[in-house]
Amino acid sequence: MKLFPIRGGIHPEYHKELSGERAIEPLPLPQRLYIPVQQHIGAPAEILVAEGDLLKKGQVIARRQGAVSAHQHAPTSGIVLAVTEIPAPHPSGLPQSTIVIEPDGRDDWTALPDPIPDPFAVAPGTIAERVAESGIVGMGGATFPSAVKLNLGIQHRIETLLINGAECEPYLTCDDRLMREHADAIIDGARIMAHVLGAPRIVVGIEENKPQALAAITVAASAFPNIEIATLPVKYPMGSERHLTLAVTGLETPARKLTADLGVVVHNVATARAVHQAVRFGRPLIARVVTVSGGAIRTPRNIETPIGARVADLIDFCGGFAQRPERLIQGGPMMGTPLPNLDVPVVKGMSGILALTAAEINDRPSDPCIRCGACVNICACGLTPVELAAHIRHDDLDGAAKLGLLDCVSCGSCSWVCPSHIPLVHYFNYAKGALIAQDRQQRKTERTKTLVEAHAARQERIAAARAANRKPKATTDHGVQA
């Protein structure tokens, strides 16, 4: 199919050969599972269980609250050991409410919702509700609750459902393996989602460095004339939602709008499979495929792991470390974040666990900027990182904002390409955070000002009222005196 060019982009070393040829393997059931109540964008789920409760596999243990939230389910049967706070898989390592489960080894399923045998005959709302009840979130890493995204069809006319199989991050092969091994489930999930969205057309976008996945998906989709396969050029960040939409449809999403405003909704391949399982079998999202890779891992693997297994369990399953890792990352090396330690659990959005050596990261102290312009040429968002950095260095955050700082998607291409090794993304993240804090402070100040003014006005009114009350009295007094 005809593709549209996207601006910029880079060609990092992909290292996908480390794990790409290894079939998905299930993780042996760990001793403990740790289920954080917030594994998604939105409100944390409300805990429904207490210490000592017996759980069945698939049972809801924390319930979504509010419009944007997601259920958590028990990944296996067992007992609740504790409801406590442990460090979250986040660079801050801050503690988060977590349900600790000791599996009983029986893996007994709870009574699951009935399978929906013909989802295309069922109202879209019913399916979206099933997706919500199954705790499904965007599994590409963004972890936005999928049901909310499926309901975009209510307010928008959706023309195209775009299934994202680009997997443009280096090292990661979990989506590649899923497409090779579960192509039918992905296509079925995609068709169900298109039905919910009311989208007549489905496009599966896959980078051309995954020929087996392309072949498998092409075969699986061949029976359905409304599904097209887009063979994408290998280029980072092709998998970015807006850039993928542009490459496949030629539509450029306006700033601060959604792709849905242009009639396009993007879902990840793993999400499509999760929807298939929820609708066809009533199974909630309690496991995911994680790529464990990097030069410091003895045997890189693609592991189907229950949510809540510790990162250490997965690394042990890969034979541990072959050498001391310089950095432990969750996600890919471009947009992933450092793991605070090995005891944090696998969560729904964790696509990869990477133990990288110093040589792989190739980081070093930064040199002065020589204005080579590489960052300007490769920025897929059309930013001028060299200028942004100069403004931020001089604490001119508003100047940086005027140049489009908040349009930056933090893809990391500029930092990757910089010959001076300037941590540009770090600058931008700092500045974005500072701008948000500044904005919050300003709103607070304005609110205080309004309150003070209201208070002053009230005081004045009271004083005026008092004076008014006193006046007749004073006249009377005067009268008496007179």
Add this chain to the structure above:
Amino acid sequence: MSQTVATISGPFAHSTNSVQRTMLTVLLALTPATVCNLYLFGWPSIFLFGVTIGACVIAEAVSLLLAGGSLTRTLTDGSAILTGWLLALTLPPWAPWWIGVLGAIFAIPLAKQAFGGLGQNLFNPAMVARVALLVSFPVVMTAWVAPHPLFTANAPSLHDAITITFGGQIPDGVTAATALGYVKTELSRGIPVFQSLAEYGHQSTLPYIPDLMDLATGYKAGSLGETSAVLILAGGLFLIRRRIITWHIPVMVMGTLFVMGTLFNLLDPARFAPGLFHLFSGATFLGAFFIATDYVTSPVSVRGQLIFGFGVGLLTWVIRTFAGYPEGMAFAVLLMNSLTPIIDQYTRPRLFGRTRTGEPLPIKVPS
């Protein structure tokens, strides 16, 4: 700011490129032409080349010591060597040693470090030095010689070379005009350009017929960097292939120069030199590929680079054709350097999802 906050942002992968590697690649690209010309102009040129680069490195070290910065890291980035190398390529090959030393002082402490060091200078340091030397010492800076290849009968011996470089005495009868200089002088005497072009070469000590071949191979009078156009061109193409530079600036510089030359030559061949002559003489290739493309002093965006290259080409032609100096590349580059910040400001790429003015794009409703 970044000193107090631990770097926890990605990416956790980087390209293998570095400042040092970039500089070394440029030096590598300059090597063939330089070696060829050092051979053609012999020992005096080798002395001057060494003195200029050495003086630049020392000037850089002294500046850094005075500024209290890190010596090793900055000195090893190769930028001072590159500045010295480029400056040496623009000097008359038999110029005395102090020209190289003064040039280094203009280039490094004044044009580079005073602005804040690597990456901060507004003007190309080598060109600042060349222009400062040219206006201060016009006689020395225009004492060009014809090639005297090493190991030939005409070549100055090591002893002669010491007298030339360190004694500042160029023997009589060896100086020669550059092609650009000759044509300009003859024109001022009323000799039409086509005639002087045909005569050029008979004026030199070498019995050769002036044609494009000679201009290209370097067997003519001129600076180290202007005489072997073909090797400089090869080095430039190597830089493009290695993705150190892109084609935009060089093609615009050469294209503009060629088009202007050709156009005006067609109008009046007695007054204006042809486009090919402009292309193959003077510092056209060195300027287009190695000087105008200097990262620090040229625009960062592709559109900016196209405008910049056009400006350099146009100004070079204007200065060569109408001004008092036969060669205008250095002036053209410096003039355009001063415009770089404003070019950068007006040639930023369009932001994704926004119009050129920064407004969000209108929503196109799918048909």
